[in-house]
Amino acid sequence: MTFIERAASAISRRRLMGWAAGGMAAGLLPLASRADDDESPSSTAPLALAATGIVGKRVVVVGGGMAGMTAAKYLRLWGGAGLKVALVEPDAVYTSNIMSNLVLNGSRTVASLRFRRDALTARYGVVRVPGSVAAIDPGARTVTLVDKTVLAYDRLVLAPGVTFDDAYGLTQADYDARTPHAWRAGRQTTLLREQLAGMHDGDTFVMTIPKAPYRCPPGPYERACVVADYLKKAKGPNCRVLVLDENPSIQAERHTFERAFTQIHAGVVRYVPGVSDIRIDATSRQVAYVDPLHVPQTVQAQVVNPIAPHRAAGSVPGGWLARAGLNNGVDGRWANVDVLSYEATALPGAGVHVIGDASSCGMPKAGHVANQEAKICADAIVRLFLNGQPDPQPVANSACYSPITSTTASWLTAVYQYDPVDRKMKVASDGGRTIVNGAPAAPTEAASINSDNFKNMGTWFRTLMGDTTA
Numbered sequence: 001m002t003f004i005e006r007a008a009s010a011i012s013r014r015r016l017m018g019w020a021a022g023g024m025a026a027g028l029l030p031l032a033s034r035a036d037d038d039e040s041p042s043s044t045a046p047l048a049l050a051a052t053g054i055v056g057k058r059v060v061v062v063g064g065g066m067a068g069m070t071a072a073k074y075l076r077l078w079g080g081a082g083l084k085v086a087l088v089e090p091d092a093v094y095t096s097n098i099m100s101n102l103v104l105n106g107s108r109t110v111a112s113l114r115f116r117r118d119a120l121t122a123r124y125g126v127v128r129v130p131g132s133v134a135a136i137d138p139g140a141r142t143v144t145l146v147d148k149t150v151l152a153y154d155r156l157v158l159a160p161g162v163t164f165d166d167a168y169g170l171t172q173a174d175y176d177a178r179t180p181h182a183w184r185a186g187r188q189t190t191l192l193r194e195q196l197a198g199m200h201d202g203d204t205f206v207m208t209i210p211k212a213p214y215r216c217p218p219g220p221y222e223r224a225c226v227v228a229d230y231l232k233k234a235k236g237p238n239c240r241v242l243v244l245d246e247n248p249s250i251q252a253e254r255h256t257f258e259r260a261f262t263q264i265h266a267g268v269v270r271y272v273p274g275v276s277d278i279r280i281d282a283t284s285r286q287v288a289y290v291d292p293l294h295v296p297q298t299v300q301a302q303v304v305n306p307i308a309p310h311r312a313a314g315s316v317p318g319g320w321l322a323r324a325g326l327n328n329g330v331d332g333r334w335a336n337v338d339v340l341s342y343e344a345t346a347l348p349g350a351g352v353h354v355i356g357d358a359s360s361c362g363m364p365k366a367g368h369v370a371n372q373e374a375k376i377c378a379d380a381i382v383r384l385f386l387n388g389q390p391d392p393q394p395v396a397n398s399a400c401y402s403p404i405t406s407t408t409a410s411w412l413t414a415v416y417q418y419d420p421v422d423r424k425m426k427v428a429s430d431g432g433r434t435i436v437n438g439a440p441a442a443p444t445e446a447a448s449i450n451s452d453n454f455k456n457m458g459t460w461f462r463t464l465m466g467d468t469t470a
């Protein structure tokens with residue numbers, strides 16, 4: 001049974017035509033109307049894809065976020081016209097988490113962070129399949145969607161991002177309505193913005209940081225800075241930002257954030273590392289915790305922002321990723337992968353790859369890194385289809401800008417290389433000198449926090465999102 005025939009057994013003729021037509025699916029599948037001030041690229045002219053020697057191979061990509069969109073695009077670009085790529089994603093429009101902390105001080109809107117996926121379809125001929133994956137059958141090489149559509153594949157790329165625990169005594173309904181984590185940009189981000197706007201001078205904002213690994217290591221500290229800056233300027237000098245970190249210390253850009261907390265936002269931010277047993281009452285907004293000296297503490301907040309512990313989407317016991325046995329990373333939360341190809345170590349030889357935040361690969365869970373993982377994975381899949389082997393020495397880079405106030409920012413970069421002994425990606429360690437063509441090799445933190453960095457942050461963001469979506 002072919003890819004298309006198998007799809008035909010479960011889905012309508014209209015959608016079958018979309019599969020058969022490849023890039024023409026854009027004309028058949030409904031697309032969301034363009035957001036007023038979205039950042040989507042305007043060029044959707046079809047590209048003439050090369051004949052690479054790959055014929056009739058099918059890749060299903062699950063999840064159209066930073067990792068999935070990049071993988072779908074580059075599989076078509078490098079695999080050529082003979083490689084069919086389907087992208088399964090429930091949401092018509094992608095909302096970027098990157099830059100979403102700037103919604104909290106009112107300098108951006110959630111609408112400005114929306115990106116359409118039109119270019120992937122029209123320009124690169126990726127077939128968009130609206131829906132969510134409910135099950136994987138690695139033996140039969142099929143995925144089943146919630147609406148019972150069955151898709152066959154030669155290789156499967158999973159990029160579903162994360163899902164959030166019911167933690168600290170809160171439920172998903174609490175996060176949605178009263179104590180937003182806003183760690184996936186969207187409605188909760190807008191709610192948190194509204195709650196901040198409703199604060200008064202002298203009020204207290206409490207945020208929590210889960211144990212690593214979590215998505216975007218500098219992100220929580222960046223958020224504390226942006227919120228402190230906003231409260232000082234908009235509400236007065238007496239607001240407080242209490243940061244309760246379950247980690248023993250700041251997890252990224254330590255030099256920058258220590259300076260920000262103790263100098264730039266001194267007297268507003270109070271950073272407490274090594275806390276445990278956090279309990280939050282969503283109604284009264286009272287927060288209880290045990291401090292690093294094991295003393296129970298209670299604080300009355302006006303706004304609470306618990307960044308809930310998270311895990312690969314589908315990895316909860318009984319979830320679709322867990323049922324396939326793919327959650328073999330730390331605490332059953334993430335998928336371990338072979339970082340030469342991002343093939344899941346739980347299913348060797350089954351053609352299942354996991355990229356982005358859902359995977360455990362030795363690099364930080366970040367959008368820039370997800371884009372890099374997707375390219376390494378796409379390159380490996382194309383090589384394997386051509387009977388070759390993945391690149392034995394992959395190199396990836398990470399760049400991250402952190403706003404510290406509404407006009408200034410810091411940054412962090414790192415280069416990762418494959419270590420053939422440990423079979424892991426590791427920060428290149430040559431004492432901070434260079435590895436290739438002058439590229440920095442050790443993690444490098446900005447020497448100062450300034451407005452030039454803030455301007456460059458906008459350029460970096462547009463470039464990254466352009467590479468991912470356009």
Ligand SMILES: Cc1cc2nc3c(=O)[nH]c(=O)nc-3n(C[C@H](O)[C@H](O)[C@H](O)COP(=O)(O)OP(=O)(O)OC[C@H]3O[C@@H](n4cnc5c(N)ncnc54)[C@H](O)[C@@H]3O)c2cc1C
Pocket residue numbers: 062063064065066067068088089090091094096097098099100101131132133134159160161162182183184185215216219313314355356357358365366367368369370399400401
């Ligand atoms: C406040 C904040 C600030 C950040 N700032 C930065 C930054 O400055 N730099 C940086 O590099 N990173 C940053 N990040 C991290 C970055 O957003 C993530 O690391 C990145 O989005 C991960 O990409 P992903 O593709 O793995 O997941 P996502 O981008 O979350 O995409 C996952 C996609 O999978 C889809 N999906 C889920 N389940 C299913 C299913 N069953 N079937 C089909 N589709 C499914 C979802 O709808 C979603 O579209 C930040 C994150 C936050 C929260």
